[in-house]
Amino acid sequence: MSSWKKVSKTNQHVHRERHQPESRVHLGLLEKKKDYRQRAIDYHEKQRTLKLLKRRALDRNPDEFYFHMINSHVEDGEHKELEKDDEHTPDQIRLMQSQDIRYVTTKRTIEARKINRLQSQLHLLEAANQSKNTHVFFVDTKKEAKQFDVAKQLDTHPAMLKRRINRLRTATLKNMSLPEMDEAALEKLTAERDKAYIELEKRIDREKELRVIQQKLEIKRHLLNKKESKPERIKPSTKNTPPIYRWKYERKR
Amino acid sequence: MYLFIGGFKGGKNVIIEPHRHEGVFIARGKEDALVTLNMVPGEAVYGEKRISVEDGENKIEYRVWNPFRSKLAAAILGGVDQIYMSPGSKVLYLGAASGTTVSHVSDVVGPEGLVYAVEFSHRSGRDLLNMAKKRTNIIPIIEDARHPHKYRMLVGMVDTVFADVAQPDQARIVALNSQYFLKNGGHFVISIKASCIDSTAQPEAVFASEVKKLQADKLKPQEQITLEPYERDHAVVVGVYRPPPKSKGG
Numbered sequence: 001m002s003s004w005k006k007v008s009k010t011n012q013h014v015h016r017e018r019h020q021p022e023s024r025v026h027l028g029l030l031e032k033k034k035d036y037r038q039r040a041i042d043y044h045e046k047q048r049t050l051k052l053l054k055r056r057a058l059d060r061n062p063d064e065f066y067f068h069m070i071n072s073h074v075e076d077g078e079h080k081e082l083e084k085d086d087e088h089t090p091d092q093i094r095l096m097q098s099q100d101i102r103y104v105t106t107k108r109t110i111e112a113r114k115i116n117r118l119q120s121q122l123h124l125l126e127a128a129n130q131s132k133n134t135h136v137f138f139v140d141t142k143k144e145a146k147q148f149d150v151a152k153q154l155d156t157h158p159a160m161l162k163r164r165i166n167r168l169r170t171a172t173l174k175n176m177s178l179p180e181m182d183e184a185a186l187e188k189l190t191a192e193r194d195k196a197y198i199e200l201e202k203r204i205d206r207e208k209e210l211r212v213i214q215q216k217l218e219i220k221r222h223l224l225n226k227k228e229s230k231p232e233r234i235k236p237s238t239k240n241t242p243p244i245y246r247w248k249y250e251r252k253r
Numbered sequence: 254m255y256l257f258i259g260g261f262k263g264g265k266n267v268i269i270e271p272h273r274h275e276g277v278f279i280a281r282g283k284e285d286a287l288v289t290l291n292m293v294p295g296e297a298v299y300g301e302k303r304i305s306v307e308d309g310e311n312k313i314e315y316r317v318w319n320p321f322r323s324k325l326a327a328a329i330l331g332g333v334d335q336i337y338m339s340p341g342s343k344v345l346y347l348g349a350a351s352g353t354t355v356s357h358v359s360d361v362v363g364p365e366g367l368v369y370a371v372e373f374s375h376r377s378g379r380d381l382l383n384m385a386k387k388r389t390n391i392i393p394i395i396e397d398a399r400h401p402h403k404y405r406m407l408v409g410m411v412d413t414v415f416a417d418v419a420q421p422d423q424a425r426i427v428a429l430n431s432q433y434f435l436k437n438g439g440h441f442v443i444s445i446k447a448s449c450i451d452s453t454a455q456p457e458a459v460f461a462s463e464v465k466k467l468q469a470d471k472l473k474p475q476e477q478i479t480l481e482p483y484e485r486d487h488a489v490v491v492g493v494y495r496p497p498p499k500s501k502g503g
Contacts, residue, residue: 131482164332
């Protein structure tokens with residue numbers, strides 16, 4: 001009767017699991033039968049393996065050879081297969097490289113177009129103020145040269161001299177009224193403009209990289225041409241320049 | 254008179270700053286560009302960007318002038334003192350090519366002024382002719398600038414000669430045309446590409462020798478400016494032709 005079973009259990013003694021005594025705590029958890037079995041099975045397995053390996057070592061044939069022995073190697077204690085290189089015919093290589101050049105050329109053209117489009121609206125006005133150029137005024141006599149005053153010649157305020165892109169005339173400066181400014185809008189537009197300038201800078205850098213890649217590939221393509229005589233290398237390539245080779249001059253018929 | 258147009262109030266996003274040279278402006282805001290007032294609103298000449306600004310009730314349209322493509326624009330942003338192309342003046346433009354810069358010069362001189370645009374190549378001349386149909390102040394001339402007598406019947410006296418012909422004998426071409434068409438005391442503006450004159454010499458030496466040649470032809474230089482950062486080894490020389498003698502008192 002299940003009801004009786006339940007009731008009888010209430011008076012039962014609860015058998016709790018035995019723990020490691022306090023004095024033997026340093027030995028770790030108390031091992032149970034279950035743990036012992038696991039340990040023993042593992043131990044015997046290892047023993048068996050050792051025995052087998054010893055047996056095999058004794059039975060080894062010194063003349064034994066498998067191809068796998070030379071098609072693989074041990075690296076940092078790990079057994080690795082040797083990988084074979086991909087195989088291509090010379091024609092396939094030529095085609096693949098010409099495709100590479102075409103891809104790079106296309107990308108470079110796209111980049112150049114985008115730079116042109118951006119530059120048509122962003123005229124580097126700040127850079128124009130800072131970059132160096134030479135501005136010469138011609139005068140008739142040495143005396144005039146000595147007395148030369150740039151601000152007076154340009155008819156502008158001396159403070160405007162550094163602002164090369166637009167040195168307003170004195171008369172203009174006197175009559176001018178400044179427009180009302182909305183600080184928030186100004187800040188937003190300046191941020192937008194700066195973003196465009198950063199894009200332009202990145203595109204110019206990328207175009208430069210692509211140009212170097214294109215030139216390097218072009219040289220490589222010429223070097224593959226077996227019909228031409230082997231050229232002499234004058235300069236190795238660097239990060240920013242392709243290598244320089246000199247071909248022997250051959251008269252075309 | 255000289256007012257900033259536009260502003261950032263009420264959703265406007267461009268402000269037009271008047272430039273030292275009349276007829277030229279600088280657009281600020283999202284753009285950062287040199288612009289001219291479009292004489293033919295609603296039309297772009299070579300696919301350049303147009304910026305429309307509301308000034309009170311009427312709309313004004315500006316065209317972006319790219320200094321990477323135009324030597325004159327590069328010289329203006331480089332801080333040249335004078336371009337002698339004020340509104341209403343007559344300009345002889347040698348080496349007009351497709352007329353990109355010519356269109357901006359026509360904007361600057363305005364409807365009162367005149368631009369005689371000389372170009373030898375028929376191919377670029379075609380674009381020039383098409384543009385001149387829309388702009389009444391441009392007179393296109395498809396002739397060799399070395400032979401000004403061939404178009405002497407078309408061109409009157411001019412105030413300024415602009416030359417961007419990139420030929421080794423550029424100085425001679427300018428001198429010839431000045432003799433025919435430039436008034437006494439008129440001005441010339443020449444763009445010199447050092448590699449076109451002598452690709453082996455130093456650019457400074459080339460500029461100096463060109464200035465010498467000009468002086469020999471009574472073209473007296475007043476200033477010379479190089480076009481960094483827009484062009485490398487380019488210079489623009491501005492000067493005066495047969496200036497009146499200085500009075501002793503002055």
